[in-house]
Amino acid sequence: MxxxxxxxxxxxAKGTPCSRSVSYPIEASAIRKWAIAVYWPEPAxxxxxxxxxxxxxxxxxxWGPASYESLLPGDDSGVVYRHGINERALGFPEWKxxxxxxxxxxxxxxxxxxxxxxxTDVKSVGEYTERQGRNGLMLITQSISTWTxxxxxxxxxxxNTGICY
Amino acid sequence: MNSSSAPSTPASAISRVQVGEQLPPFTRRTDFxxxxxxxxxxxxxxxxxxxxxxxxxxxxxxxxxxxNLQWSYVHSxxxxxxxxxxxxxxxxxxxxxxxxxxxxxxxxxxVTAIAGDVLSVELWTQEDKGSRLALGTAVVRI
Numbered sequence: 153m154x155x156x157x158x159x160x161x162x163x164x165a166k167g168t169p170c171s172r173s174v175s176y177p178i179e180a181s182a183i184r185k186w187a188i189a190v191y192w193p194e195p196a197x198x199x200x201x202x203x204x205x206x207x208x209x210x211x212x213x214x215w216g217p218a219s220y221e222s223l224l225p226g227d228d229s230g231v232v233y234r235h236g237i238n239e240r241a242l243g244f245p246e247w248k249x250x251x252x253x254x255x256x257x258x259x260x261x262x263x264x265x266x267x268x269x270x271x272t273d274v275k276s277v278g279e280y281t282e283r284q285g286r287n288g289l290m291l292i293t294q295s296i297s298t299w300t301x302x303x304x305x306x307x308x309x310x311x312n313t314g315i316c317y
Numbered sequence: 318m319n320s321s322s323a324p325s326t327p328a329s330a331i332s333r334v335q336v337g338e339q340l341p342p343f344t345r346r347t348d349f350x351x352x353x354x355x356x357x358x359x360x361x362x363x364x365x366x367x368x369x370x371x372x373x374x375x376x377x378x379x380x381x382x383x384x385n386l387q388w389s390y391v392h393s394x395x396x397x398x399x400x401x402x403x404x405x406x407x408x409x410x411x412x413x414x415x416x417x418x419x420x421x422x423x424x425x426x427x428v429t430a431i432a433g434d435v436l437s438v439e440l441w442t443q444e445d446k447g448s449r450l451a452l453g454t455a456v457v458r459i
Binding site for chain 2: 185186191192197199208216250256257
């Protein structure tokens with residue numbers, strides 16, 4: 153039975169920048185398809201069918217970035233981490249979990265994403281904590297994702313929480 | 318397609334928003350047909366969202382939906398209320414229970430505070446038997 157997930161390496165990693173991704177230019181057709189899927193089976197709002205801007209929840213990295221760069225020293229794995237961070241390259245223990253779940257998001261928004269915008273996502277390590285649950289000791293992970301556009305304006309900053317057990 | 322579900326709060330109604338007001342709910346029956354469409358636009362083909370057996374192996378009774386899709390439902394709820402000229406400034410949402418396959422999921426909101434043109438909103442999603450699945454808050458400008 154795991155007594156704790158939190159060693160010094162995990163605790164001290166908080167705030168470490170991990171990766172930088174750059175999106176392809178946002179296309180109106182990607183926004184349209186996103187809106188159709190989200191609003192289905194009802195029709196999507198007209199504003200997203202002939203879109204000039206994207207809904208706040210649109211993800212321009214959904215099908216991969218145009219470029220990806222690890223910011224962690226010695227990380228030449230080439231693996232793209234879209235939602236999380238490269239815990240192995242950070243030196244975290246190689247935990248084996250039965251399940252990994254989305255625990256929630258906390259997002260502060262800046263400017264809208266418009267068609268043609270190129271978004272940069274810089275991910276960093278958030279706070280790691282643990283808690284006893286009905287499935288045993290759970291690891292609560294956080295990654296922080298900061299999106300800016302090509303004018304370096306803040307698009308959004310999201311704290312993503314994961315639950316692993 | 319028409320625009321029947323487009324953001325619809327008229328500017329003239331904004332001044333009438335009151336603390337305690339409930340946002341018009343956003344409701345969807347959730348099953349593989351929703352989730353497959355969302356997976357296709359968000360590259361989110363998670364096994365526990367794609368088949369019941371994978372979800373059971375993780376301790377759930379059957380397949381369950383993506384948290385990111387509930388996130389989008391909550392944003393759709395807010396957009397419809399604030400209208401096209403409004404802005405979502407902040408959303409905080411925690412997932413407490415899984416959105417199991419075939420549930421009817423409703424995203425709800427209640428205005429909790431008003432400061433000028435900025436509203437605070439309590440958010441939650443619930444399934445058709447009344448259990449709350451996600452809880453949170455939002456700040457929006459109208």
